[in-house]
Amino acid sequence: MQQAPIPTIEPSNPNVLRWDDIGLTLIHEFITKGEEAAMIEAFHARDPAKEGKRRISQHFGHHFDYTTFGASETHFTPVPPYITDFLPRLPIQSHLPDQFTVQYYPAGSGIPPHVDTHSMFAEALYSLSFGSAVAMQFRMSGPNDARKMRLPKRSAQNEKNHTESPAATINNNANAPGDDAIPTPDEGQQLRSWELVLPARSLLLMTGPARYGYTHAIRPRKTDVIDGQTVPREGRYSITMRSVRRRDEIGCDCAYPGVCDARIREEMALLAASRGEDDASLQE
Template identity: 30%
Template sequence: MGTSRFTRPKGSDGESTPNLYVANCGPAVGLSIDEIASVFKKFGEISGVFQADESGARVIVSYSQVASAQTAIKALDGRPCSDLGGRVLHIRYSILRAPPQAKDSVSVCLLDSELGIPGIYLFHDFITTKEEEELLVAVDNRPWKCLSKRRVQHYGYEFLYETRNVNTKHQLGELPLFVSPILTKISSCPHIENAGNIILDQLTVNEYPPGVGLSPHIDTHSTFEGLIFSLSLAGPCIMEFRRYSQGTWLPSSLSNTDMQEQNPEYCSSFVRRSIFLPPRSMLLLSGEARYAWHHYIPHHKVDMVRDNMIIRGSRRVSFTFRKVRAGPCQCEFPQYCDSQK
């Protein structure tokens, strides 16, 4: 949820923005965020709906385009909305205030070529909006497993968070049929070398609520092979990559990767890069990027991307595809490799 520190309403004669401050609307008056989103998305793509303050009776609706906000305010302001229990909505344009930037913030790239990290590829619009909706419906019809801050589903093999590996003796079955179109697209992707020979047998689906990210880590070398595919659905985020100096800090050998976030001075020697992951994009980690760089999703509700504030949606869902390794890893990065220590 957002808070009032991010927003301030403008008068109806103020400059149009893609963000709307909507009063008489919110959980405190019996309306869920999903119900509100379903009404406002009729006027265009929304990047999120957030509580405007602690009252729960006012929300911010953030559109991707100013024109969508203009259409919505003309249709709904001062009029009873039958889809929201007949409530009369009072709407003004809103300016989003960026949260203070950390002193050590890193510039966010939009393209993989800007990162300068060998082995990272980002494919925009890897799937269509319709395919995205079908995938979300499919996983929402399956049972979720609740972790402390997010929900997950595992297919093929269950990922064991305590040991950061899988039990190869306990296969859950084949990957579900609803991901077959994704696997087909991967195998026919002209930008991936030997794409037709890629075999993926493990899938983890993660659902991230607003503000929840992912601690820095390298997927265990001895557990998974050299290609990791991650499809982003529903909401945007940024992903940061860190290359630590040899021997400085190797969380792949530690059980608690949150140590780095809690004690940043413990690992001060590293190089950082960051990239924006829009919905429906596919990220491929291979080679150096997969074996030597930690990847990390900051625990933010709002991301600054080249002076633009990107609000994370009410949820972000990722599909991470991997191939379980049958033998020891023999990569070219032994300092990060548990098989070669």
């Protein structure tokens, strides 16, 4: 694991940290402690019977569709005020998110490395962390990730059960490592990777390389090292926020074709045409 790159601190607001060459922005104390407490209360009021040691997911706006990795056309839940109230404070106001996945993670749980779907959602990807700090791993995707993206996808139900940020996951084949496994770098290749601590009440914005070319993950463990101190993890909540692409907007021309779902579909279609097959058969 490499040392995290040094951010640029915004002179007018020391809570804003930027890694412009990567496309990351982290805003400390984006919400207040009072807002955080209200969010947690509202979250559990909606699913009181599910409290405990299991992961809980809630969807607002057009629900994420775990079969297409896009947004559902038929399942919609109104966005609650505890989300709409902070939308005017998001850094990019020109394309506000309209699809929200709220998740609770028991202490010690992790998420597998993944790149969120390119074609179905616009560039800006937000993640609001509250309840507990956590270290998130960023790793430049490589040939091994591209290979795994082209393997048959695991069942939609399995994706739903383990994915924090519904996505085109890297470990997406039936024989892949367990949900919390972090793959080693490709043989003979030193992929750039580091961990970034996401404090409680912080907002992470991913654009550019961080959005399209890096995997992000959380290692399953009971503690994190924060400012040189070993800190026990507690229950953590996150809100992943995306802008849905519709009709002619769907697609992607990013610089990372290896992990781009739009390019992979194009490859599969060309391969099917060359073989005189239905391209859907290549994903079975």
